[in-house]
Amino acid sequence: MEPGATPSAQRALDNETHAVYISTLSQPLFCRIAEIFTALGYSLYVIFRSKTHDFWSLEANVFLQHQIEQYKSDGYFLYKDLLSESQVAHFLSEIDRVCAGSTVAEHDSTRLEMEPNQPLTGKRVRRVYEPCTYYEVFKSYSESQELLDPLEQILGPDIVYTSSKINVKPAEIGSVVEWHQDMAYGPLTNRSVVALLIYLDDADIENGCLQVIPGSVPMLKHSRDGVFQGRITEPLDTSKAVHLPGKKGTALFFNGLAPHASSPNISSRPRRTLILGYRAADAFPIHLGEQSVKSDQFARIVRGHKSEVARFDMDRVYVPNYPTNTKSLYELQDLSRRTQPSQVA
Numbered sequence: 001m002e003p004g005a006t007p008s009a010q011r012a013l014d015n016e017t018h019a020v021y022i023s024t025l026s027q028p029l030f031c032r033i034a035e036i037f038t039a040l041g042y043s044l045y046v047i048f049r050s051k052t053h054d055f056w057s058l059e060a061n062v063f064l065q066h067q068i069e070q071y072k073s074d075g076y077f078l079y080k081d082l083l084s085e086s087q088v089a090h091f092l093s094e095i096d097r098v099c100a101g102s103t104v105a106e107h108d109s110t111r112l113e114m115e116p117n118q119p120l121t122g123k124r125v126r127r128v129y130e131p132c133t134y135y136e137v138f139k140s141y142s143e144s145q146e147l148l149d150p151l152e153q154i155l156g157p158d159i160v161y162t163s164s165k166i167n168v169k170p171a172e173i174g175s176v177v178e179w180h181q182d183m184a185y186g187p188l189t190n191r192s193v194v195a196l197l198i199y200l201d202d203a204d205i206e207n208g209c210l211q212v213i214p215g216s217v218p219m220l221k222h223s224r225d226g227v228f229q230g231r232i233t234e235p236l237d238t239s240k241a242v243h244l245p246g247k248k249g250t251a252l253f254f255n256g257l258a259p260h261a262s263s264p265n266i267s268s269r270p271r272r273t274l275i276l277g278y279r280a281a282d283a284f285p286i287h288l289g290e291q292s293v294k295s296d297q298f299a300r301i302v303r304g305h306k307s308e309v310a311r312f313d314m315d316r317v318y319v320p321n322y323p324t325n326t327k328s329l330y331e332l333q334d335l336s337r338r339t340q341p342s343q344v345a
């Protein structure tokens, strides 16, 4: 594919090149035979390329009607093969590079969070902070046409990238993620906000695939005694929860109000995921002082334009009152579990 060409522009280019070959066939026999072979070779190349995954993954990144319907009714949908095997391998080698040499005792705590249940020499990382801002490989993916074209179908033409993370969930000690709604961490004026979680390893129940409660859910309470807990604190009917296993390269798109969780990783396999957040440009954070500034520090327009209006579709939102000294969802939930046990099966 030509750099920057859309699949349809590339097809037009391919057709044009064919036309040039055909128009030159009025030359001496010797030249014509050479050209016929060249044309044949080129055609075979085009056919071969159209069968390779990268070409198709660009063409196939369009949400289907039933996926959009499921997103509206259930709050999520699953998208197989969003990433090719080679894209997954590329991301994993970048994660290895970023995490190399880090231990519990010695790591850059502005970039990484380590799993707590290991010795000081332990190397298992829990989370890589903000990959789509700090590392070019992930940044360019977060701004790629491959991702933004389909996202336009659910967010409209003006899109803000909000934040990202890599949750490693390492083998045997990977942390639980308690039931929560992303929007509870940073309420917005409307619900046009989506997270996309991409499995970089095959994920199943044993290594802690994501679980979601389908349906249209209002914002639920995430606080106790006036302090934000980072997890749902009101009674939650988890009998309808679905596990969402998937092969590496599979993505889950879920709305900011979809309650989701994942169990600890008790398997001998990691469950690495890249998670990216986006919102419509007319969904503005409800300003809660310093905390909102912090939560929105990586936000940037990645498609279209800034919005001149804020759109409202939330009747009411809970306002999170964060405890001090917690850097992530994991740390908030660890703190919360000191007074109330885990609710994830």
Ligand SMILES: O=C(O)CCC(=O)C(=O)O
Residues within 6 Å of the ligand: 165, 167, 177, 182, 208, 209, 210, 260, 261, 262, 273, 275, 329
């Ligand atoms: O990694 C997971 O299982 C879920 C992650 C999640 O919901 C989050 O980090 O906000």
